[in-house]
Amino acid sequence: MKDPLLDLPGYSLRRAAAAVMGEFVARLEPLGLRLSDVSALLLVGANPGVTASQLGRMLDIQRANMVPMIARMEAARLLLRQPIDGKSHGLRLTEIGQARLAEAQRVIHGFEAELMERVPQAHREHFKPALDALWRD
Amino acid sequence: MKDPLLDLPGYSLRRAAAAVMGEFVARLEPLGLRLSDVSALLLVGANPGVTASQLGRMLDIQRANMVPMIARMEAARLLLRQPIDGKSHGLRLTEIGQARLAEAQRVIHGFEAELMERVPQAHREHFKPALDALWRD
DNA sequence: TAGCAATAGCTATTGCGCATAGCAATCCGT
DNA sequence: ACGGATTGCTATGCGCAATAGCTATTGCTA
Numbered sequence: 389m390k391d392p393l394l395d396l397p398g399y400s401l402r403r404a405a406a407a408v409m410g411e412f413v414a415r416l417e418p419l420g421l422r423l424s425d426v427s428a429l430l431l432v433g434a435n436p437g438v439t440a441s442q443l444g445r446m447l448d449i450q451r452a453n454m455v456p457m458i459a460r461m462e463a464a465r466l467l468l469r470q471p472i473d474g475k476s477h478g479l480r481l482t483e484i485g486q487a488r489l490a491e492a493q494r495v496i497h498g499f500e501a502e503l504m505e506r507v508p509q510a511h512r513e514h515f516k517p518a519l520d521a522l523w524r525d
Numbered sequence: 526m527k528d529p530l531l532d533l534p535g536y537s538l539r540r541a542a543a544a545v546m547g548e549f550v551a552r553l554e555p556l557g558l559r560l561s562d563v564s565a566l567l568l569v570g571a572n573p574g575v576t577a578s579q580l581g582r583m584l585d586i587q588r589a590n591m592v593p594m595i596a597r598m599e600a601a602r603l604l605l606r607q608p609i610d611g612k613s614h615g616l617r618l619t620e621i622g623q624a625r626l627a628e629a630q631r632v633i634h635g636f637e638a639e640l641m642e643r644v645p646q647a648h649r650e651h652f653k654p655a656l657d658a659l660w661r662d
Numbered sequence: 663t664a665g666c667a668a669t670a671g672c673t674a675t676t677g678c679g680c681a682t683a684g685c686a687a688t689c690c691g692t
Numbered sequence: 693a694c695g696g697a698t699t700g701c702t703a704t705g706c707g708c709a710a711t712a713g714c715t716a717t718t719g720c721t722a
């Protein structure tokens with residue numbers, strides 16, 4: 389059976405991302421965290437007081453889509469919002485949030501290490517730089 | 526503003542795939558084709574008579590999700606289903622489907638060329654092999 | 663300082679891709 | 693001939709992201 393897709397780098401990118409993210413999501417499941425939660429957790433942890441808008445810009449997520457995400461994490465007692473002025477709120481991790489972040493970080497680092505192991509050593513150092521060229525200008 | 530995500534190869538993979546696929550989808554829009562349509566079009570074009578199940582296995586798409594996809598493409602007169610036996614149908618491109626495939630191939634090849642151009646030359650030859658190691662065993 | 667554009671947060675809705683569960687009909691190997 | 697596997701299908705739900713539109717507040721500038 390011919391498969392012309394196998395010659396297309398773009399298809400390789402798509403399938404590789406799907407496979408890797410699927411596995412990552414599976415490892416996150418025991419923590420009760422979604423993919424998007426983890427990035428927010430990391431970013432709020434590293435930048436206490438950021439607003440939802442700033443977060444959205446860093447993650448390239450629309451403001452509208454930040455709302456349910458923040459609400460869910462707040463409901464899970466992972467973070468809290470404190471008013472900065474009349475229209476902005478600063479986000480900070482609760483203690484629960486910090487603990488969950490620490491767990492997530494263990495998962496992340498283990499996962500990233502295994503990910504890089506799966507890339508043949510000859511290509512390893514080229515992996516991230518090549519990908520970064522495609523989305524960071 | 527600190528961004529710990531930028532150090533994670535997995536995040537680079539995710540964002541690169543999203544950026545690249547977004548751009549690709551945009552170029553497909555004038556043709557009235559979805560991302561998943563294109564892969565089906567390519568595969569049916571290269572393998573006339575394949576069944577939806579075989580297609581699904583090649584693309585790693587569940588049988589259940591093939592149904593609306595095939596139905597849509599059939600409704601658009603891109604392909605037709607002819608019974609093989611009492612339960613299977615062979616898929617073939619119509620003339621319209623073949624013409625649309627040819628258009629899609631032009632888009633694809635142009636896009637793939639530009640994609641590889643955006644990968645710094647030093648990393649270029651490592652790009653696809655590294656990705657393929659992550660999803661093809 | 664008054665006015666106005668930009669910003670922050672939000673609601674509501676939609677689309678895409680993918681997953682699971684279950685069903686009826688058909689095929690095939692022992 | 694029978695039972696397990698396969699095919700195509702319905703129905704449904706989840707996660708992520710996009711768009712349009714709204715209110716209130718902020719902050720620049722004329």
